Amino acid sequence: MPESLPPLVGVDEVLRRLQTIFPREAFDAAVSNPLGAQAITAMLYGGAVIADDDVVTKQHTIVKPTTCLWLQESVLVTRTADDERRAWIAAAAAHSNAKKKTQELVESWDLTFHPPYKDGTREPLRDETFAAWLDRGAIKSLPDVQTNYPNARWALTSSFASLFDPALTGPELGTAIEAWRTAHLGRLDLVRVQTLRDRDREAHSVEVRLPNGRTRHLEPGDSSRILKGVIEQWAAERLADPVVLTISEPGDKVYVIDDAFLARLGILIDQRSLLPDAVIIDIGADPAMVWIVEAVASDGPVNEGRRADLLAWAVDQRIDPNTCRFLSAFLSRNHSAARRRLKDLAVGTYAWYLDEPSRELSWHEISEER
Structure with a gap:
């Protein structure tokens, strides 16, 4: 004793x-x-x-x-x-x-x-x-x-x-x-803690640094924090040469990059139609890949219905559906939205977590991965 x-x-x-x-x-x-x-x-x-x-x-x-x-x-x-x-x-x-x-x-x-x-x-x-x-x-x-x-x-x-x-x-x-x-x-645990601290600090706005070096201030909230992580961390690590085409926020606020650049890509963004939370194009891939991102703070992952709607939207914007990839981004695997909605992910899509930025989930048919 x-x-x-x-x-x-x-x-x-x-x-x-x-x-x-x-x-x-x-x-x-x-x-x-x-x-x-x-x-x-x-x-x-x-x-x-x-x-x-x-x-x-x-x-x-x-x-x-x-x-x-x-x-x-x-x-x-x-x-x-x-x-x-x-x-x-x-x-x-x-x-x-x-x-x-x-x-x-x-x-x-x-x-x-x-x-x-x-x-x-x-x-x-x-x-x-x-x-x-x-x-x-x-x-x-x-x-x-x-x-x-x-x-x-x-x-x-x-x-x-x-x-x-x-x-x-x-x-x-x-x-x-x-x-x-x-x-x-461990490192991942500390990242989770830091992510939580950042969430508490971002009470008024969320500053996002775009791949071109410019910054964009988004409305405060979990969706904006997720989008910030997707753009600054996921895209920087995952994509060869990312360019943010659009960022959508509550209240019909949409950020669209230079229209002339979109015209060169042959893409037309109609802000009056359905818009995903973000569209990021990897111009370093051949052909260029268009990543359609949904930030799932409470609901709205890329399920089968949403994937079909987004593919239809892509066609309307003159985006080749064969170049489209889909990402559902969450705060954490421990967050209620992830626990409730992971089961709803559409086949052929990916998932990413803000507090585990170096990892990604893939939900695909086995035959497609061979």
């Missing part, structure tokens, strides 16, 4: 901080859900914390997923002495009859044994939440054990546990969270 136990903190405060560390908009819900907050609270209560550079052994204070499920509010708030906390963790993390021992201990304190979660929730806690935390250095495990190892094997890392110290508040807490994320999260 550790000589001193971590400061006590309630489940609600743990959940609030957990969702600050791993914002729901940027991370899978498994890393910051109420079940995860329950687990952290229990591990802090029992002192299951290990130094970041230590290897977990059976001599450390470690827990099973079910251990975390049995800490009830009445124990957390009334049994706060170190010897009581150590007695609880010894019972709840025991190799055998742990639940019975925990119940007997709780009842010896004149409390009714009433765990807040059923034992069946141990599997999502272990397989989803703990697994995601392990990848990010928030938790450690006994090495060389099976996934379904039945005994105690988990502990919080000390750097992660320190973020839940109730004495750490305000700007100091924000600084500590930022330092922990920088030290422990």
Whole structure:
């Protein structure tokens, strides 16, 4: 057992901080859900914390997923002495009859044994939440054990546990969270966090730098942020020589580049007809490819019906439909629009996520890809 136990903190405060560390908009819900907050609270209560550079052994204070499920509010708030906390963790993390021992201990304190979660929730806690935390250095495990190892094997890392110290508040807490994320999260996670920050900053307008070096200010909002990402990141990486033909915004605001350039391409843009959110032409391809983009902030991916309408629109604009490609762009795989609408993507189209800019999804018939 550790000589001193971590400061006590309630489940609600743990959940609030957990969702600050791993914002729901940027991370899978498994890393910051109420079940995860329950687990952290229990591990802090029992002192299951290990130094970041230590290897977990059976001599450390470690827990099973079910251990975390049995800490009830009445124990957390009334049994706060170190010897009581150590007695609880010894019972709840025991190799055998742990639940019975925990119940007997709780009842010896004149409390009714009433765990807040059923034992069946141990599997999502272990397989989803703990697994995601392990990848990010928030938790450690006994090495060389099976996934379904039945005994105690988990502990919080000390750097992660320190973020839940109730004495750490305000700007100091924000600084500590930022330092922990920088030290422990991978590049894609950090991109997601930065993307979320940018979203919060862009309250008045979204400035887009076009491939020709000019800038365009779009109305604030998620659709504009997605379009900014498509133009500045996706197109710059994906296309040989991109040129933005049109950008459409709410309120019938349409940006169209030089009409003389369009005339040289043989393209006629009729602003009175249906317009996609953006049209980008790759003049570096042979033949030039026309990418038709829909920014899906809430709805409107390129489904089968929308693809047919857009192809008809392309014909009306004198664009060869054989040169058309379609992209549905989302904020994140975790965003509600992506979760709801990915299933609707038309065959022969692509998808892209703002917080994972180096990746792209392709939904095509297998025979076409051979």
